[in-house]
Amino acid sequence: MESCNCIDPQVPADDLLMKYQYISDFFIALAYFSIPLELIYFVKKSAVFPYRWVLVQFGAFIVLCGATHLINLWTFRIHSRTVAVVMTTAKVLTAVVSCATALMLVHIIPDLLSVKTRELFLKNKAAELDREMGLIRTQEETGRHVRMLTHEIRSTLDRHTILKTTLVELGRTLALEECALWMPTRTGLELQLSYTLRQQNPVGYTVPIHLPVINQVFSSNRAVKISPNCPVARLRPYAGKYMPGAVVAVRVPLLHLSNFQIYDWPEVSTRSYALMVLMLPSDSARQWHVHELELVEVVADQVAVALSHAAILEESMRARDQLIEQNVALDLARREAETAIRARNDFLAVMNHEMRTPMHAVIALSSLLQETDLTAEQRLMVETILKSSNLLATLINDVLDLSRLEDGSLQLEAATFNLHSLFREVLNLIKPVASVKKLSLTSHVASDLPMYAIGDEKRLMQTILNVVGNAVKFSKEGCISITAFVAKPESFRDARIPDFLPVPSDNHFYLRVQVKDSGSGINPQDIPKLFTKFAQNQSLTRNPAGSGLGLAICRRFVNLMEGHIWVESEGIGKGCTVTFIVKLGIPDRSNEFKLPFVPKVPGNHGSTNFAGLKVLVMDDNGVSRTVTKGLLMHLGCDVTTASSSEECLRVVSLEHEVVFMDVCTGLDGYELAVRIHEKFTKHQDRPLIVALTGNTKKVTKENCMRVGMDGLILKPVSVDKMRGVLSELLERRVLFESV
Amino acid sequence: MDGIVQLQRQLVDYTASLFHEGFLDDQFNQLQQLQDESNPDFVVEVVTLFFEDAERLLNELTKTLGQPSIDFKRLDAHVHQLKGSSSSIGAQRIHRVCISFRNSCEEQNVEGCLKNLQQVKQEYSLVKSKLETLFRMEQQILAAGG
Numbered sequence: 001m002e003s004c005n006c007i008d009p010q011v012p013a014d015d016l017l018m019k020y021q022y023i024s025d026f027f028i029a030l031a032y033f034s035i036p037l038e039l040i041y042f043v044k045k046s047a048v049f050p051y052r053w054v055l056v057q058f059g060a061f062i063v064l065c066g067a068t069h070l071i072n073l074w075t076f077r078i079h080s081r082t083v084a085v086v087m088t089t090a091k092v093l094t095a096v097v098s099c100a101t102a103l104m105l106v107h108i109i110p111d112l113l114s115v116k117t118r119e120l121f122l123k124n125k126a127a128e129l130d131r132e133m134g135l136i137r138t139q140e141e142t143g144r145h146v147r148m149l150t151h152e153i154r155s156t157l158d159r160h161t162i163l164k165t166t167l168v169e170l171g172r173t174l175a176l177e178e179c180a181l182w183m184p185t186r187t188g189l190e191l192q193l194s195y196t197l198r199q200q201n202p203v204g205y206t207v208p209i210h211l212p213v214i215n216q217v218f219s220s221n222r223a224v225k226i227s228p229n230c231p232v233a234r235l236r237p238y239a240g241k242y243m244p245g246a247v248v249a250v251r252v253p254l255l256h257l258s259n260f261q262i263y264d265w266p267e268v269s270t271r272s273y274a275l276m277v278l279m280l281p282s283d284s285a286r287q288w289h290v291h292e293l294e295l296v297e298v299v300a301d302q303v304a305v306a307l308s309h310a311a312i313l314e315e316s317m318r319a320r321d322q323l324i325e326q327n328v329a330l331d332l333a334r335r336e337a338e339t340a341i342r343a344r345n346d347f348l349a350v351m352n353h354e355m356r357t358p359m360h361a362v363i364a365l366s367s368l369l370q371e372t373d374l375t376a377e378q379r380l381m382v383e384t385i386l387k388s389s390n391l392l393a394t395l396i397n398d399v400l401d402l403s404r405l406e407d408g409s410l411q412l413e414a415a416t417f418n419l420h421s422l423f424r425e426v427l428n429l430i431k432p433v434a435s436v437k438k439l440s441l442t443s444h445v446a447s448d449l450p451m452y453a454i455g456d457e458k459r460l461m462q463t464i465l466n467v468v469g470n471a472v473k474f475s476k477e478g479c480i481s482i483t484a485f486v487a488k489p490e491s492f493r494d495a496r497i498p499d500f501l502p503v504p505s506d507n508h509f510y511l512r513v514q515v516k517d518s519g520s521g522i523n524p525q526d527i528p529k530l531f532t533k534f535a536q537n538q539s540l541t542r543n544p545a546g547s548g549l550g551l552a553i554c555r556r557f558v559n560l561m562e563g564h565i566w567v568e569s570e571g572i573g574k575g576c577t578v579t580f581i582v583k584l585g586i587p588d589r590s591n592e593f594k595l596p597f598v599p600k601v602p603g604n605h606g607s608t609n610f611a612g613l614k615v616l617v618m619d620d621n622g623v624s625r626t627v628t629k630g631l632l633m634h635l636g637c638d639v640t641t642a643s644s645s646e647e648c649l650r651v652v653s654l655e656h657e658v659v660f661m662d663v664c665t666g667l668d669g670y671e672l673a674v675r676i677h678e679k680f681t682k683h684q685d686r687p688l689i690v691a692l693t694g695n696t697k698k699v700t701k702e703n704c705m706r707v708g709m710d711g712l713i714l715k716p717v718s719v720d721k722m723r724g725v726l727s728e729l730l731e732r733r734v735l736f737e738s739v
Numbered sequence: 740m741d742g743i744v745q746l747q748r749q750l751v752d753y754t755a756s757l758f759h760e761g762f763l764d765d766q767f768n769q770l771q772q773l774q775d776e777s778n779p780d781f782v783v784e785v786v787t788l789f790f791e792d793a794e795r796l797l798n799e800l801t802k803t804l805g806q807p808s809i810d811f812k813r814l815d816a817h818v819h820q821l822k823g824s825s826s827s828i829g830a831q832r833i834h835r836v837c838i839s840f841r842n843s844c845e846e847q848n849v850e851g852c853l854k855n856l857q858q859v860k861q862e863y864s865l866v867k868s869k870l871e872t873l874f875r876m877e878q879q880i881l882a883a884g885g
Contacts, residue, residue: 620820621792621820621823621824621827622788622792622824623785623788623789623792623823623824623827623828624823624824624826624827626784626785626788626827627770627773627785627827627828628827630770630773630778630781630785631769631773633773633777633778634772634773634775634778662823694822694823694826715826715827717769718765718769718772719769719772719773
């Protein structure tokens with residue numbers, strides 16, 4: 001054998017084994033070559049593969065391994081050195097690359113593993129998110145349910161509907177087995193089962209309100225899980241074999257109207273709650289979820305609000321109904337009153353005419369009868385007839401007046417009149433009656449009382465006469481005093497008339513008149529009745545001769561004059577005081593009669609105006625007397641003279657139209673005027689009294705007015721002036737020259 | 740004829756002077772107006788009456804003031820009378836003095852009263868003589884046929 005570069009294998013080749021090895025190597029090489037191809041193919045396909053270099057390396061490793069195995073095919077037989085070299089090279093390379101790859105894999109495999117971990121992690125996260133999304137969806141659905149429920153509840157204002165709807169909707173939304181509402185009873189000590197979902201007519205179960213479980217529920221505004229065995233939850237017979245469903249209870253505040261303050265939330269301490277109990281279906285494994293509890297709480301609140309709205313509405317409907325009723329009643333009353341007034345007016349109209357006519361006939365004929373010859377007996381009878389008829393006539397007039405007063409159709413006149421002379425006249429009228437009854441009558445008219453006032457003289461006189469007449473009528477003995485003065489604001493603050501606070505002004509003043517008598521007095525309790533129409537004082541001492549209308553009319557008059565009248569008496573037998581205050585106008589300077597003294601008829605108007613005018617001149621100064629006499633005679637008057645007051649009084653008669661008196665001589669003149677008044681008190685056409693004085697003091701004028709003089713002229717008097725004066729006097733019956 | 744005219748003119752002048760000097764005032768005119776056919780001597784009558792009245796009063800006044808204890812009230816009353824009378828006929832100056840006389844009486848001023856009395860007397864005599872002259876002149880005119 002030659003020595004060749006062939007390398008002999010150690011073991012002689014077995015043919016079968018050789019074949020198998022041959023084939024295996026071949027396939028291994030094939031596989032080894034195809035793996036990188038596959039790798040490359042798939043990596044090219046995938047977008048992301050970070051380890052290309054590793055791939056290359058791995059590919060190289062595989063290729064070389066494959067190459068090695070492939071070359072191994074040739075080493076089974078005798079092979080040349082070249083093959084051996086190639087084989088060795090391949091193996092060496094393979095060894096290098098494999099080692100490098102092995103080293104590389106140490107780094108790479110953890111990375112690959114971590115990728116896997118991350119993948120797992122992401123998968124978990126995705127699952128979690130899925131779960132959460134499920135939850136959110138559920139919640140959103142719950143929210144929709146709540147909105148729908150609220151809408152249902154709030155769509156009605158009827159209490160029962162609200163509650164029923166609540167239960168129904170809750171039952172539907174939450175798929176409840178039973179839902180119930182316990183309301184507090186009137187006493188507030190118990191809860192009564194008012195509404196349930198399934199049972200149509202809940203029997204009136206009640207539970208006391210102070211159970212611990214109830215307190216627990218009431219003390220919090222959350223929905224509270226309670227035991228199914230507690231009294232409020234045992235609503236239905238327990239039918240299931242398994243556990244009864246979980247029960248939840250929540251409080252429903254019952255708000256009253258008073259709880260709502262404007263701009264404020266209702267107070268938390270509302271005191272009364274209702275209890276809503278919700279039961280899940282038994283035999284189901286359902287539990288109360290948080291979102292369901294929240295739903296229940298929200299609904300409970302909404303129900304509270306809806307209920308209070310319903311209560312408000314109920315209240316206002318009730319009030320409206322009440323008002324309608326009242327309106328109807330008032331309308332009816334008004335119509336009735338109108339009918340009554342019409343009836344009364346008709347009656348009065350009839351009374352006015354029909355009753356007065358025969359009355360008039362009776363009075364007239366009775367007085368005529370009086371004038372004829374009668375026996376004493378007959379005369380007495382006629383007088384009685386006359387008196388009674390007069391009384392009756394007065395009564396008719398009074399009633400008429402009163403009704404006109406009440407109608408408001410009576411209007412006071414307003415004219416200027418002499419206040420002082422009014423009082424004098426009253427005195428003169430009453431004095432005879434008083435003296436017959438042996439009553440003394442005193443009067444005091446304050447000096448600051450204005451001489452003239454604007455008002456209704458006739459009615460004021462009527463009032464005073466009535467009051468004084470009553471005093472006289474009801475006094476058997478003693479004295480009657482009349483005082484009149486200007487009411488000062490301080491004296492107004494009278495406890496008896498707290499609301500009356502008149503204020504005098506430049507245009508008016510308040511006259512206060514007080515009439516005190518020492519007669520039979522009045523029981524203080526009867527005083528309010530005095531002014532009532534037709535209510536007579538039933539006291540025995542009173543003479544029931546009056547009609548009971550007098551004071552009522554007085555009060556009406558006084559009220560019309562914006563005043564006030566009241567009676568005081570300390571009791572039976574202690575006399576009685578009647579006071580009244582009325583408002584009168586003050587005549588101002590421009591109203592006064594007069595004269596900027598310009599005689600209206602200057603010059604010779606012809607003294608024929610005064611032809612035969614009978615005048616009396618009283619002057620104790622001879623010269624003045626003569627001058628005045630001459631003056632008046634020149635004007636054509638028929639002059640009588642008197643040189644003293646006594647002579648004047650003796651001589652004065654109704655024939656004289658005017659009496660001129662000099663009042664320079666102290667107070668004689670004033671006294672004389674008073675006496676002349678007294679002499680002619682009953683007569684309408686007494687002589688006019690004119691003062692003739694050179695005294696220019698203002699008090700003179702007031703004094704003249706006070707004593708009732710009709711005029712004042714200042715000396716010196718010229719012919720023209722006297723002419724004018726006489727004209728004025730005769731025309732107006734009064735003349736006060738301005739001082 | 741001329742004589743009457745002259746006399747009348749004299750009268751007018753004299754009367755005017757009386758007015759001018761303040762002895763008489765408008766009241767005297769009024770008195771004159773009152774004189775007519777029915778009452779021809781009205782003025783003379785009144786004035787005479789005045790003289791009598793005044794003299795009486797002046798005597799009274801003198802007497803009262805001569806008393807040891809003067810009754811001022813009485814004094815005042817008299818002066819008042821005189822004042823009234825004098826104003827009635829228009830004796831203006833007397834009237835004025837009377838006013839101040841009354842003041843003195845109110846003040847109970849004896850000195851003043853005495854002085855006033857003196858004045859009154861003086862004025863009175865003056866006016867008396869003047870009026871008498873006036874009347875004489877009137878008489879003359881009447882006598883002369885005017």
